Amino acid sequence: MIDFLTQNGIPQYATLWILMLPIAATVVVVSRQIIGIKGFGITMPVLFGFSFASTGLEMGIMIMLIVLLSGYLIRSLLNNVRLLYLPKTALVITGAAVTALAVSPLLPYSKEFQFPLAAFALVIFVLSLEQFYAFLSERGLKKTTAVTIETLALSIIVFLITTWELLQGLVIDHPILTILAVVATNLFLGKWTGLRLSEYIRFKDVIFK
Amino acid sequence: MPKVLGINARNLLYIKPSHTRRSLRIIDNKLLTKKILEKQAIPIPKTFGFISSAKELSQFDWNALPSSFALKPNRGLGGQGILVVFGKKKNKVESKRFLLLRAFGKNIFEDAWIKADGSAVTLSDIKNHIQNIVDGNFSLGNSPDIAFFEERIKILKLFKEYSYKGIPDIRVVIYNSIPVMSQLRLPTKESEGKANLHLGAVGVGIDMETGVTTQAVHHDKPITHLPGTKLSLRGIQIPEWDNILKLAIKAQRAVKSNFLGVDISIDRDRGPIILELNARPGLAIQIANMAPLKERLERVKGLKVTSIKKGAKIGQDLFGGDLEGEVEELSGKKVIGFREQITLFGEGDKQHKTFAKIDTGAYRTSICRTIADELSLTNILKYKPARGALGKEDRPIIDLTFELDGEKIRTEASIASREHMTHDVIVGRRDLKRFLIDPSRGLGTLNGVSTKNDKRPSNT
Structure with missing residues (x-):
C-alpha cells in the first residue's frame, strides 16, 4: 500500500503523518475515557502534538505559551471596550499573531525547527485562541487554566507517541494492521463503562470508606 | 468494591x-420545560418575560419587572449566566457613561438593582448581560439563545x-x-x-x-x-x-x-x-x-x-x-424501636423467641411467669418490690441472659404475671445502656399480625 502511494507521488512522510492521525486521536480518547484527562476535545491536543513535532517540544511549548498569554492580555485590554464577540476574537488573533512575529527573532532556533511546517504550527496556536477564549468566557480563568494544562499534557503525550520511531516503523510496515487496531480499540473504548483513573481519586472516599 | x-x-x-x-x-430548554410542567399542574417559578433578539431588548418594558427577579439564559449550562437581583433603586446610581450624558444635558442617573453581594447593577449592565445571553455566550454549543426573567424564590x-x-x-x-x-x-x-x-x-x-x-x-x-x-x-x-x-x-x-x-x-x-x-x-x-x-x-x-x-x-x-447506620457508628450504640424481637435463654439449650416492649419507664427487665417456667428459670435470687399496673407487689428476681438486636445481655430480671398483656417481655432501662431508642420504629408485625391498628388495650 505504502509502495503504491509512493509510486503515485505521495511522499512517505505524508502517508506516515496521515496514518498517525487516527493513532493520535486514539491516544486522546484513551487519555479521556480511561485516565480522565480532559483537554479541549480531540482536535486541539492532536494539532498541538503535531505542531510540537515540527517545532521541537521546548520551542513548541514556548511559542504556545507566548501566544496564549499575549492573547489573554489583549483580550483583557479589549474587555474595557464593548465589542461584539467575533470582531473581538479577530482582534485577539491579530494581536497574538503580531506578538508572535515580534518575539520570533529572539527565539533560540534549533535544528528540529522545520520551515514551512513550523510556521503552520504558529498558525495553529494562534487559531486555537478562539476555542480557548470561548471556554474562558464560559467557564472562567481557573477552570480554563486547569484544562489548558491538561491539554498541554495531552499534546505532549501525542507528540511523544507520534514521534516514537519504533511506532513509526510499525505503521509504515503494517498500515492495514494499524487501522484495524485503531478501529478495534475505539470500538472497545466506545463501550467502556468502567471508572476513569481520575474518578478513582475523585471518589476515593466513597470507594475506600 | x-x-x-x-x-x-x-x-x-x-x-x-x-x-x-x-x-x-x-x-x-428551560422555557419549554416550564411550559410542559405547567400543563401538568406542577408548581414552577413564574416567568415575567423573555427577550430573544436585540429588537425585543430595545422594546422591553422595564417598568413591568418586579424589584427582585432572576435573569436566566434559556439553554444555559451549570448555573452560568444567571443574574439574581434583590431590590430596585430608582434613578439612584450614576451611569457609567455619565460624562457623555452630561455633555448632552441628559439625566446622569439611571435605575439600578441590587445583587446578592450588595453591589448595584444598572439597567445598562442588565441590557449588556441580556445581549450576551442572546448572543449565545452561555448556551449549549454557543448557539443564539433567549434570556428570560423569572420569579425569585423566597427562602x-x-x-x-x-x-x-x-x-x-x-x-x-x-x-x-x-x-x-x-x-x-x-x-x-x-x-x-x-x-x-x-x-x-x-x-x-x-x-x-x-x-x-x-x-x-x-x-x-x-x-x-x-x-x-x-x-x-x-x-x-x-x-x-x-x-x-x-x-x-x-x-x-x-x-x-x-x-x-x-x-x-x-x-x-x-x-x-x-x-x-x-x-x-x-x-x-x-x-x-x-x-x-x-x-x-x-x-x-x-x-x-x-x-x-x-x-x-x-x-x-x-x-x-x-x-x-450513621448514628450507630457515631454513638457506638444500636438504634432499636419501641418493640423488638428478643431471644431469651433458659437452662440447657432452651430458648424462647418473642417480641419485647422497650420500656424506659421501667428500671428492670421483666418477663412473663409462663416463659420463666418454660425455660426452667426457677432459681430465684431475691424478691424486690415493684410498682406495676396492678399496684405494688414483691416480684421474684432471676438471673437472665437474652439477645436483643444481636447484643447478648446478662442481667437480673423480675418475673411477673403478664399472661393478659400484649408483650410477654419488657426490657427496662437497666439493660438499655448500649441502645438508642427510636420510638417511630417497632410498628412492625407481632406474631405475624400487624399491630399498627391494634385495638387491644396497650398495657405493658
Whole structure:
C-alpha cells in the first residue's frame, strides 16, 4: 500500500503523518475515557502534538505559551471596550499573531525547527485562541487554566507517541494492521463503562470508606 | 468494591438509553420545560418575560419587572449566566457613561438593582448581560439563545443560616420513576449564591427515607460542617420530604425521561417548586451521601412502578436508613424501636423467641411467669418490690441472659404475671445502656399480625 502511494507521488512522510492521525486521536480518547484527562476535545491536543513535532517540544511549548498569554492580555485590554464577540476574537488573533512575529527573532532556533511546517504550527496556536477564549468566557480563568494544562499534557503525550520511531516503523510496515487496531480499540473504548483513573481519586472516599 | 457511577457509565448506560431526542430537547430548554410542567399542574417559578433578539431588548418594558427577579439564559449550562437581583433603586446610581450624558444635558442617573453581594447593577449592565445571553455566550454549543426573567424564590427561614445569599435547592436523582439519591445544595460565597457544586456550592447528602441530612461534600471533599462556620450540616430535616419526592417523579413523567436530576426549591409561601430539570446530573452527590449511585440504579432497574406514590415509597424503603447506620457508628450504640424481637435463654439449650416492649419507664427487665417456667428459670435470687399496673407487689428476681438486636445481655430480671398483656417481655432501662431508642420504629408485625391498628388495650 505504502509502495503504491509512493509510486503515485505521495511522499512517505505524508502517508506516515496521515496514518498517525487516527493513532493520535486514539491516544486522546484513551487519555479521556480511561485516565480522565480532559483537554479541549480531540482536535486541539492532536494539532498541538503535531505542531510540537515540527517545532521541537521546548520551542513548541514556548511559542504556545507566548501566544496564549499575549492573547489573554489583549483580550483583557479589549474587555474595557464593548465589542461584539467575533470582531473581538479577530482582534485577539491579530494581536497574538503580531506578538508572535515580534518575539520570533529572539527565539533560540534549533535544528528540529522545520520551515514551512513550523510556521503552520504558529498558525495553529494562534487559531486555537478562539476555542480557548470561548471556554474562558464560559467557564472562567481557573477552570480554563486547569484544562489548558491538561491539554498541554495531552499534546505532549501525542507528540511523544507520534514521534516514537519504533511506532513509526510499525505503521509504515503494517498500515492495514494499524487501522484495524485503531478501529478495534475505539470500538472497545466506545463501550467502556468502567471508572476513569481520575474518578478513582475523585471518589476515593466513597470507594475506600 | 462499591459500584460508584463514573462519567462513562452515566453517559452510556443511563443518559443515552433513558432519553429520546424529544425529551432531551425539552430538558435542555428551560422555557419549554416550564411550559410542559405547567400543563401538568406542577408548581414552577413564574416567568415575567423573555427577550430573544436585540429588537425585543430595545422594546422591553422595564417598568413591568418586579424589584427582585432572576435573569436566566434559556439553554444555559451549570448555573452560568444567571443574574439574581434583590431590590430596585430608582434613578439612584450614576451611569457609567455619565460624562457623555452630561455633555448632552441628559439625566446622569439611571435605575439600578441590587445583587446578592450588595453591589448595584444598572439597567445598562442588565441590557449588556441580556445581549450576551442572546448572543449565545452561555448556551449549549454557543448557539443564539433567549434570556428570560423569572420569579425569585423566597427562602425558607430554616435554610437562611446555611446559605450565602442565594436559594438552596434539593437535587433528586430519579431513575425509572424511583428517587434513588438526593442532596441539599447550599450556595456559598464562593459560588456567588448559585447552587452548583462545581462552582463551589456545598452538597449535603439526604437520607431518602426521612429527608434528614447526613454528611456533606465541598469541592469533592467530604465535610461535616459548613465551611468557615461551626454549623453542623448533619440532621437538618427537609420540610415536605414526601411531597418533594412525589413532585420529582411527576416532573420526570411529564418530560418522559427515565434518568433525570430534578432541582426543587421550597418557597416560603408556595412550598416545593420545580426549579430546573437536568439531563446530566453531577456525580459528586455520591460523595455527599457517601454512597455509590450505580449500585442503587442497578437495584431499581426494570422495577414496575405503578404509581407516583409507590415510586416514592420504593425509593424511601430501599435507600433510607443510612442515617440510622450513621448514628450507630457515631454513638457506638444500636438504634432499636419501641418493640423488638428478643431471644431469651433458659437452662440447657432452651430458648424462647418473642417480641419485647422497650420500656424506659421501667428500671428492670421483666418477663412473663409462663416463659420463666418454660425455660426452667426457677432459681430465684431475691424478691424486690415493684410498682406495676396492678399496684405494688414483691416480684421474684432471676438471673437472665437474652439477645436483643444481636447484643447478648446478662442481667437480673423480675418475673411477673403478664399472661393478659400484649408483650410477654419488657426490657427496662437497666439493660438499655448500649441502645438508642427510636420510638417511630417497632410498628412492625407481632406474631405475624400487624399491630399498627391494634385495638387491644396497650398495657405493658
